[in-house]
Amino acid sequence: AQSVAQPEDQVNVAEGNPLTVKCTYSVSGNPYLFWYVQYPNRGLQFLLKYITGDNLVKGSYGFEAEFNKSQTSFHLKKPSALVSDSALYFCAVRFAYSGAGSYQLTFGKGTKLSVIP
Amino acid sequence: GAGVSQSPSNKVTEKGKDVELRCDPISGHTALYWYRQSLGQGLEFLIYFQGNSAPDKSGLPSDRFSAERTGGSVSTLTIQRTQQEDSAVYLCASSLGVAGYEQYFGPGTRLTVT
Numbered sequence: 298a299q300s301v302a303q304p305e306d307q308v309n310v311a312e313g314n315p316l317t318v319k320c321t322y323s324v325s326g327n328p329y330l331f332w333y334v335q336y337p338n339r340g341l342q343f344l345l346k347y348i349t350g351d352n353l354v355k356g357s358y359g360f361e362a363e364f365n366k367s368q369t370s371f372h373l374k375k376p377s378a379l380v381s382d383s384a385l386y387f388c389a390v391r392f393a394y395s396g397a398g399s400y401q402l403t404f405g406k407g408t409k410l411s412v413i414p
Numbered sequence: 415g416a417g418v419s420q421s422p423s424n425k426v427t428e429k430g431k432d433v434e435l436r437c438d439p440i441s442g443h444t445a446l447y448w449y450r451q452s453l454g455q456g457l458e459f460l461i462y463f464q465g466n467s468a469p470d471k472s473g474l475p476s477d478r479f480s481a482e483r484t485g486g487s488v489s490t491l492t493i494q495r496t497q498q499e500d501s502a503v504y505l506c507a508s509s510l511g512v513a514g515y516e517q518y519f520g521p522g523t524r525l526t527v528t
Contacts, residue, residue, distance in 0.1 A: 331516060331517075333519075339521060340520050340521045341505065341519040342519070387457065400447075400462055400512045401447060401470070402449075402517060404457035407456065407457075
């Protein structure tokens with residue numbers, strides 16, 4: 298079974314400071330990893346993904362994430378936080394192979410990011 | 415271009431009634447997914463459609479839940495004899511394929527069972 302852990306329910310950061318939202322995963326075999334953001338009363342918006350290749354992936358709105366296979370982590374980062382980054386962030390994983398039941402995403406519980414002006 | 419759309423945006427129903435939730439995926443996307451988001455359970459996978467293949471129903475919580483996808487496009491999620499524990503936001507997503515493609519989500523339907 299695959300699982301995702303986001304150890305922090307909430308992260309507070311001052312505007313202009315770097316931010317990190319943590320994610321660790323458990324999956325048999327190679328993972329596909331994703332980050333989504335959810336604003337209040339909105340659906341999920343795709344930020345970035347790791348499929349293969351470079352461990353550092355860059356995504357929308359200046360976000361990036363680093364895949365670390367040995368630590369089974371995929372932390373989301375941004376060099377300088379904006380107040381508008383305040384939202385709920387979800388990490389997700391799925392198997393990187395074909396087969397029944399392999400295509401759905403398994404999500405973490407989410408981390409609420411608050412950027413303080 | 416147009417994103418994933420869902421209707422209705424909100425649905426209030428009485429316990430025991432049936433409800434239908436609709437999803438219009440992004441044009442050209444062959445894969446379609448339904449998820450449920452609730453405070454207690456987070457985001458849960460319900461069902462997945464890919465092209466003309468049999469759907470993956472492994473996430474449906476009970477036989478009161480069913481879904482269909484007509485013409486490889488629009489999908490309807492039906493909940494029969496609704497219960498209060500069915501109250502949640504139902505999210506639909508679509509993707510270009512199933513390999514490494516990201517899923518794009520609709521705004522969701524908030525279902526409240528009274």
